[in-house]
Amino acid sequence: MSGPRPPCASAFADANVFVLGTRRSGTTWLAELLLAHPDVAGAEATEPVAGQFVPQESVIFGGVSDLWVNASRADGEGMAAYLPPVEVAGALRAFCDRIFAAGRARHGPRARRFVEKSPDNNKRLPLMATTHPDAWYVHIVRDGRDVSRSLASVHFGPGNLAASAAEWVRDVRLVREHRWRLSRYREVRYEDLLADPVGQVGDLLRWVGLDVDAQVTRRLSERAAKEVARYGSNVPSGAGKWRLLGPAEGAAVLDVAGDLLAELGYLDPAEGEGAA
Amino acid sequence: MKPEPLALDIEAARGASALFDRAIFILATPETGAERLLRALGSLPGVAAAPVPTHLFSQGIGRLLDHWRLDPGPAALSGLADAQDFLLAVRLLADAPLAALAEAQGAEWAVEYSPGHPAHAEEIAGLYPDARLVHVVRDGREVAARLSSPVYKRAPRYAARLWIDDQRAVSDLEHDHLFVVRIEDLLAEPEGLLEELVKALGIEVSSVAAAAEALGRLGDLPDVRPGRAGAIVDTVAYDLLARFDYPEGGIGASSRAAAWAEMLAASTAGVAGRLATETGPRAVGRARSWIAERRGGDG
Numbered sequence: 001m002s003g004p005r006p007p008c009a010s011a012f013a014d015a016n017v018f019v020l021g022t023r024r025s026g027t028t029w030l031a032e033l034l035l036a037h038p039d040v041a042g043a044e045a046t047e048p049v050a051g052q053f054v055p056q057e058s059v060i061f062g063g064v065s066d067l068w069v070n071a072s073r074a075d076g077e078g079m080a081a082y083l084p085p086v087e088v089a090g091a092l093r094a095f096c097d098r099i100f101a102a103g104r105a106r107h108g109p110r111a112r113r114f115v116e117k118s119p120d121n122n123k124r125l126p127l128m129a130t131t132h133p134d135a136w137y138v139h140i141v142r143d144g145r146d147v148s149r150s151l152a153s154v155h156f157g158p159g160n161l162a163a164s165a166a167e168w169v170r171d172v173r174l175v176r177e178h179r180w181r182l183s184r185y186r187e188v189r190y191e192d193l194l195a196d197p198v199g200q201v202g203d204l205l206r207w208v209g210l211d212v213d214a215q216v217t218r219r220l221s222e223r224a225a226k227e228v229a230r231y232g233s234n235v236p237s238g239a240g241k242w243r244l245l246g247p248a249e250g251a252a253v254l255d256v257a258g259d260l261l262a263e264l265g266y267l268d269p270a271e272g273e274g275a276a
Numbered sequence: 277m278k279p280e281p282l283a284l285d286i287e288a289a290r291g292a293s294a295l296f297d298r299a300i301f302i303l304a305t306p307e308t309g310a311e312r313l314l315r316a317l318g319s320l321p322g323v324a325a326a327p328v329p330t331h332l333f334s335q336g337i338g339r340l341l342d343h344w345r346l347d348p349g350p351a352a353l354s355g356l357a358d359a360q361d362f363l364l365a366v367r368l369l370a371d372a373p374l375a376a377l378a379e380a381q382g383a384e385w386a387v388e389y390s391p392g393h394p395a396h397a398e399e400i401a402g403l404y405p406d407a408r409l410v411h412v413v414r415d416g417r418e419v420a421a422r423l424s425s426p427v428y429k430r431a432p433r434y435a436a437r438l439w440i441d442d443q444r445a446v447s448d449l450e451h452d453h454l455f456v457v458r459i460e461d462l463l464a465e466p467e468g469l470l471e472e473l474v475k476a477l478g479i480e481v482s483s484v485a486a487a488a489e490a491l492g493r494l495g496d497l498p499d500v501r502p503g504r505a506g507a508i509v510d511t512v513a514y515d516l517l518a519r520f521d522y523p524e525g526g527i528g529a530s531s532r533a534a535a536w537a538e539m540l541a542a543s544t545a546g547v548a549g550r551l552a553t554e555t556g557p558r559a560v561g562r563a564r565s566w567i568a569e570r571r572g573g574d575g
Contacts, residue, residue: 043355056355063343063353067336067369077328078335082373091372098365103356
């Protein structure tokens, strides 16, 4: 496969698929759908207690981020004194390959693609683009009002609607502002995925170089019906749940996220003016 | 609760690491004089000395290991790899800069010193069961005094605490190849001690004379008055000083009074953490040993 090359010899050349997106944007669902393909491996969502699905997130790039900083020291000390940048990237890539190889052996030894999703990755794109220029990056974007409502209601969220909206704005902007680094980047909307999961994910699977046959389509349909990572919510999954917010709550979200919502086409002009 | 130390299977490292049995980590508090030993070892044939600190564990590997230890369970790296797979991957990553150094110099051994590494001694020992760890010690009263000098600007209690914490972290290690060197002894008798150390490390050289001569040319470490920071070490860490055979004494009354004032203030303010919490029991122990000495050792 022609395309960008990894910074070192790699058994995972062209094999990594990274799902990017703000928490509560459908990242786990998208990863689950990609795993419908027999040639795709990755850690499945797990079910530790009381029927709660908790997504598996390795946060591997967060783990090595201090080394990345070490290698970028301005005082001449650290790894950069011993390794040129491409070899630092190669060493970090080799580390990731070893971890992903262990994961592939555990979750799908014959798979040709390996899916990883950690919302922390939104903050690591300069690092990831350097170590994994050959990877496939899929950014799922969901209406920030729905994300904020959902994020504010879960125990691991930032605690209130405004802070949740700020997290959505920060993450979406971070990914979009660094997408120029990623030669294999695609953006999908959660709402489009919800409307046609089989078609949307089928397109993504073909984009990453895999065939989509009737068996894959059937498996996709089965997985699309499965709900993941709801954290005890009894409100059905879907788009537009921000309408359940009260006027003050909705205004709090728009106050923070109105510009980006408008930029992404989630607001009609009248709503945008109302937010201001 | 302190997490279980991570320990790489030495056999896994043997088959995979380019630095297996060939890495030397010098563990020392800043201002100990460890750079002198680093240079001396680096002047030996077949040994490459890291010219600047790698900060590998204090800025990088430490966080990576924390990531594993502090986030156990499926929603972390353990969802992908088991502990030994992970540790071997980390070891090979940590090897990269020093392996590159050794290769560039055509050296068999690589030796490095990073001032923040004593705090990560347990991690280094766990990831490098085959490496040589050299604990370089200097009288803590002098080190603390240097660290509280205008060059470092540390508060005396923090300067004292750094030396104390570093020595305890390294002294508590269980490692098959841990060596302790007092810098004062090394500078007083460079050739003899260097020869002994090099032999213990397993470095095969015909002579250490040139390295010893280079070490000798550097002369003694600068004289330091212990001051308040040194007095805190003397009061709180007398057991550590004794463990490394540093004699008591040399603390003036005014420095000791200032040390007590600072420790009490730190204790009241709750900012000195372990140092403050240990002050009471250690002071009692100190008083008991003083009384016992006056009674002729029967107390």
